[in-house]
Amino acid sequence: MIDLHTHILPGIDDGPQSVEEALDVAASAAANGVSTVVATPHHRNGAFTNPGDAILPLVHSFNQELKAKGVPLTVLAGQENRIHGDLLDELRDGTAITLHHSRYVFIEFPSVEVPAYAKQLFFDIQMEGYVPIIVHPERNKTFVEQPEKLYQFVKNGALTQITARSILNRSSKRVRRFTEQLITHHLTHFMSSDAHNAGSRPFDLKRGYDVVADEIGAHYMETFQLNAARILENKSVLVDRPERIKKKRIMGLF
Numbered sequence: 001m002i003d004l005h006t007h008i009l010p011g012i013d014d015g016p017q018s019v020e021e022a023l024d025v026a027a028s029a030a031a032n033g034v035s036t037v038v039a040t041p042h043h044r045n046g047a048f049t050n051p052g053d054a055i056l057p058l059v060h061s062f063n064q065e066l067k068a069k070g071v072p073l074t075v076l077a078g079q080e081n082r083i084h085g086d087l088l089d090e091l092r093d094g095t096a097i098t099l100h101h102s103r104y105v106f107i108e109f110p111s112v113e114v115p116a117y118a119k120q121l122f123f124d125i126q127m128e129g130y131v132p133i134i135v136h137p138e139r140n141k142t143f144v145e146q147p148e149k150l151y152q153f154v155k156n157g158a159l160t161q162i163t164a165r166s167i168l169n170r171s172s173k174r175v176r177r178f179t180e181q182l183i184t185h186h187l188t189h190f191m192s193s194d195a196h197n198a199g200s201r202p203f204d205l206k207r208g209y210d211v212v213a214d215e216i217g218a219h220y221m222e223t224f225q226l227n228a229a230r231i232l233e234n235k236s237v238l239v240d241r242p243e244r245i246k247k248k249r250i251m252g253l254f
């Protein structure tokens with residue numbers, strides 16, 4: 001399995017703090033059936049700043065550690081960019097980096113709002129040849145309450161990635177339900193663990209895939225897996241025509 005969104009590099013964000021801890025996290029990834037991860041450290045999220053030139057050498061040295069310790073896991077370079085107005089400039093100068101040198105770039109929204117400039121920013125970076133992937137939109141309050149806003153981004157060519165834990169029963173019912181709607185309305189294209197450690201935020205991608213296959217539809221799970229592989233080859237991904245999530249109207253006598 002390929003896991004596109006992970007915090008596995010030592011001492012760089014809120015993932016493992018030491019090389020030893022990172023090796024344990026890597027071993028747990030391998031034990032959970034993951035063969036390749038993209039390391040996506042937080043960048044400009046208010047707590048961590050990790051430019052490309054900090055990530056790339058660390059990916060290289062950590063792969064050497066993994067090889068030396070016999071951990072069967074390959075780590076590729078990526079980044080989780082919190083949205084900001086300088087993103088296109090940062091992509092141009094290498095401060096912001098894409099997933100494994102592809103055209104696909106992870107973009108994280110704040111937990112509550114969708115900034116007004118986001119639409120123009122997405123247009124600009126798409127015009128430059130990048131494909132934005134909104135990470136875990138199910139954790140953004142505005143998207144949950146106004147799914148039309150997410151629909152518009154997807155309709156305009158953005159992709160999205162949901163987190164495995166959102167479909168497992170470890171999130172709120174509302175998030176679980178919204179995540180399921182994102183899948184069935186073709187508003188999401190990848191699932192990842194967003195693992196930070198081997199404990200509270202683990203490599204649970206396999207369990208997430210199992211729930212999608214068993215409870216929603218095996219073809220969705222297969223598409224997610226195929227799309228993850230295609231990112232690493234910088235190929236186009238499978239995208240079904242997005243559908244609007246219609247809110248149920250509560251009828252009553254007034």
Ligand SMILES: [Fe+2]
Pocket residue numbers: 005006007040080194
């Ligand atoms: Fe993350």
